[in-house]
Amino acid sequence: MFKKLLLGLLLIALAAGAVVYFVLSGGLNKQIKNAVETYGPRVTQTDVTLEDVNLSILSGSGTLKGLNVGNPEGYQSEHIFALGQIDLKIDTSTILDQTIIIDHILIKAPAISYEKSLSSSNVKDLMNNIEAFTGPSSGPSPDPEPSTGAKKQVVIKELLIEDGTVYVGALGVGRTVTLPRIEMNNIGEGGSMTMAEVMDLVLTKLLQSIGPAIADAGDLLKEGGKAALDAASKQATQQLDDAANEAVNKVGESLKGLLGN
Incomplete structure (x- = not known):
């Protein structure tokens, strides 16, 4: 579940960054910020803010700062996902x-929150919000749209994720731990990978570091909350079920339409 949720949230930031190469407008940076802050809350039913966007068509360089996705109501952390900066x-x-x-791509200070209540979690509640926006995932699949050509492939020469943290909490007890630095090179080189496939690979690597961090947090919590946290940790690393996965895919398709892809 955690993996596909993170993919959906990061798409809000990365899709916004990619649009710079398809929209020739003097007010582009402001348009991206407004799109994220207008469309994001509709999808998540929580606050979504983007502090600053600075993208240049001519140089190919860009920075997105302060992407914050709010937690659903009833949880301790202010944000379920916060991103300090993407260069x-x-x-x-x-x-x-x-x-x-x-x-x-340099991702600085990603902060992830996973909290477990007696009957749910912030991740589950946010996914329910996303499904409420996209509609039920059950029922027959729509006919596929005609292909408009081969999908773009992506190669990332260097990707760094640093200064990340994860907060794990259960029943009012929680702990924040530091994630190890992640470095990946030549992603997609020698093959054919779409942006979605690249992001899936990156998030798999990220989750490999989150798992031990969650386990370490369990050892640091008070004994009274440890059992609940252990259960939360197992749920945090489970794969998203088909219904939730389809909901995230719908969000991605909607983002493409919004951004003119």
Whole structure:
């Protein structure tokens, strides 16, 4: 569940950044900020804010600062997901090519919160909010739309995730622990990976570091909350079920339409 939720949340930031190469407008940065802060809350039914956007078409460089996705009501943490800053540099000579080269992506200070209540969790409640926006995931699948051509491929030369933290809480007891620094190089090189596939690979790596951090947090909590936290930790690393996965996919498709993709 955690993996697909993070993918959905990061799409709000990264899709906004990608649009810079398809919209030629002097007020682009303001438009991206407004789109995230207008569309995000509709999807999550929580506060979504983006502090600052600074993207340049000419240089291929960009920075997004202070992306915050609020927690559903009833939980201790202010945000379920907060991102200090994303710095990226794209090889502008590849923008019109089938494979886009991203020289580097630096994700600074991602902060993740996972909290368990007696009957639910903040992750589950947020996914319910997303499904309420996208509609029920059950029922027959719509007919596939005609293909408009091959999907763009992506190569990321360098990706760094640093200064990350994860807060794990249960029944009012919680602890924040530091995530290890993650470095990945030449993602997608020599193969054919879409942005969605690249992000799935990156998030798998991120979750490999979150699991031990959650376990360490359990050892540091008071004995009274440890049993509840252990149960929360197991749920945090489970794969999203088909219904929730379809809800996140719907969000991604809606974002594409909103951003003119």
